[in-house]
Amino acid sequence: MLNCRNIYKSYDNNSVLSDVSIELDDGTITALIGPNGAGKSTLLRILACLEPPNSGTLTIGDKQANYPLDMWFRNLQPWPKVTAVFQQLFLWPHLTLRKNILLPLELKKNSSANDIVNEIIEQFDMASFIDRYPNEVSGGQKQRVALARALALKPDYLLLDEITSALDVEQAAEIVKHLNNLKNDGMTILLITHYLGFVRRMADKVIFLENGCIRESGNFEILNNPQTPALISFMNAFSELEALQNNI
Numbered sequence: 388m389l390n391c392r393n394i395y396k397s398y399d400n401n402s403v404l405s406d407v408s409i410e411l412d413d414g415t416i417t418a419l420i421g422p423n424g425a426g427k428s429t430l431l432r433i434l435a436c437l438e439p440p441n442s443g444t445l446t447i448g449d450k451q452a453n454y455p456l457d458m459w460f461r462n463l464q465p466w467p468k469v470t471a472v473f474q475q476l477f478l479w480p481h482l483t484l485r486k487n488i489l490l491p492l493e494l495k496k497n498s499s500a501n502d503i504v505n506e507i508i509e510q511f512d513m514a515s516f517i518d519r520y521p522n523e524v525s526g527g528q529k530q531r532v533a534l535a536r537a538l539a540l541k542p543d544y545l546l547l548d549e550i551t552s553a554l555d556v557e558q559a560a561e562i563v564k565h566l567n568n569l570k571n572d573g574m575t576i577l578l579i580t581h582y583l584g585f586v587r588r589m590a591d592k593v594i595f596l597e598n599g600c601i602r603e604s605g606n607f608e609i610l611n612n613p614q615t616p617a618l619i620s621f622m623n624a625f626s627e628l629e630a631l632q633n634n635i
Contacts, residue, residue, distance in 0.1 A: 388413070389434065389469070389544045389575060394443035396429055403429050404440065404599045411544065416566060416576045418590035420583070422621060426599040427579045428473070431546050434577065435471040448543070467495065467540035473548045476533040478521040485517045488536045495540070507535045510565070527554045534562065538569070545569070548579045563589055583610060583625055595621070
């Protein structure tokens with residue numbers, strides 16, 4: 388179980404999230420969508436226990452934290468049960484891509500680290516560039532490595548922030564296929580994305596966030612029949628952008 392209740396978050400008295408409650412069902416993919424600045428990445432960081440909310444409740448498995456509290460991160464200790472991949476990727480520039488994947492496994496003193504890494508290199512077709520450094524490969528290749536590093540830890544919950552943004556269509560389709568396989572194996576996935584075609588094909592649940600509030604949630608049908616002005620406007624903007632791209 389991974390859920391949050393009544394989450395409120397502000398920076399310098401500016402509200403970013405207000406009364407946000409979500410529940411990630413085990414073995415499902417949840418898509419978090421919304422315009423830029425809606426609070427999506429902030430919510431993901433809170434779920435990953437990388438920063439605390441001002442108030443609310445966060446539950447990971449059988450552990451629960453009620454905010455505010457002083458030593459919030461020690462109460463949950465989510466890593467590696469919860470892992471996250473952000474747009475910035477956070478690859479160590481002085482390590483090869485292989486070493487970037489190995490590092491968290493070595494920190495866990497996993498005796499099978501090399502076998503796990505070799506298997507995941509094959510799964511993600513990375514053998515041709517895995518011994519290069521981050522500045523020697525493309526953005527899409529770095530994105531695959533960042534995802535592979537997270538998956539090497541075999542988390543129960545995987546949180547992804549625009550993981551397909553630097554991938555071409557074929558690479559993105561492979562990632563989507565891999566995520567569906569992970570879901571079928573019981574992993575719970577939260578995915579922030581602007582690719583609504585992927586949302587329609589892969590998401591069990593869709594959450595639309597706008598101005599720090601959940602405006603609508605449900606299955607992918609909410610994209611076909613939006614009920615709130617905010618989601619209607621968002622879908623209209625997406626349709627206009629899609630039409631423009633098709634005419635280029």
